[in-house]
Amino acid sequence: MQIETERLLIEEAHADDRATIDGLVALFNSNPEFHRASGERVIWAAADLENYLADDPNPRYPDLESHEYTVRERATGLIVGTVELIAPIPSDRINWIALMMIQGDRQGAGLGSEVVAAIEHELFSAGWNEIRVFVHRDTVLAHQFWTGAGYQPIGEALSASGKPGMVLRKPRSAP
Ligand SMILES: CC(C)(COP(=O)(O)OP(=O)(O)OC[C@H]1O[C@@H](n2cnc3c(N)ncnc32)[C@H](O)[C@@H]1OP(=O)(O)O)[C@@H](O)C(=O)NCCC(=O)NCCS
Helix, strand or coil, X not given: CEEECCCEEEEECCCCCHHHHHHHHHHHHCCHHHHHHHCCCCCCCHHXXXXXXXXXXXXXXXXXXXXXXXXXXXXXCCEXXXXXXXXXXXXXXXXXXXXEEECHHHCCCCHHHHXXXXXXXXXXXXXXXXEEEEEECCCHHHHHHHHHCCCEEEEEEECCCCCEEEEEEEECCCC
């Protein structure tokens, strides 16, 4: 999948591309508060990003198909975000946005909304029935972001690392 939006290029990321790894290291390290709230490592090295981009079956999700994308600014080619999509195998036609992140100093400028609108259009056009996200309890801005984008809470859950949060969903609207 490769998507162009007004300002962005969203394309699959590959672990063997050194420039991509370096860009993602900078991106991940620009969001320490988010990682702290998620119970994840706060400082990320190249090897951690190579693991993040590991090919399927991803050791983190053996029963899931996962795809990791870079979000580049078209004007500069710089990585300004990432988004990861995962879905169970066999498919239940529900796709999860497992991780989405915008460069720390570029947040609040509509880039995240541009990514989500493009991903929704792509997935719903391809026949997916629903998109879900898990939002950690302590990430208030993220919760506002997803509810603002039309995602509705459907229940509490624990993350893979045991942190409490909420699952939100957005179904494909009727044609
Ligand atoms: C959540 C995130 C992806 C949103 O992307 P973004 O480009 O900052 O969001 P946008 O500018 O498109 O949308 C802003 C809306 O989201 C909310 N928001 C979330 N984070 C925000 C931030 N850091 N600054 C300003 N608004 C933020 C606000 O409600 C805002 O609505 P408004 O514009 O009407 O005030 C981004 O802030 C981010 O990467 N945060 C850290 C990682 C994270 O929490 N990811 C979500 C995992 S569930």
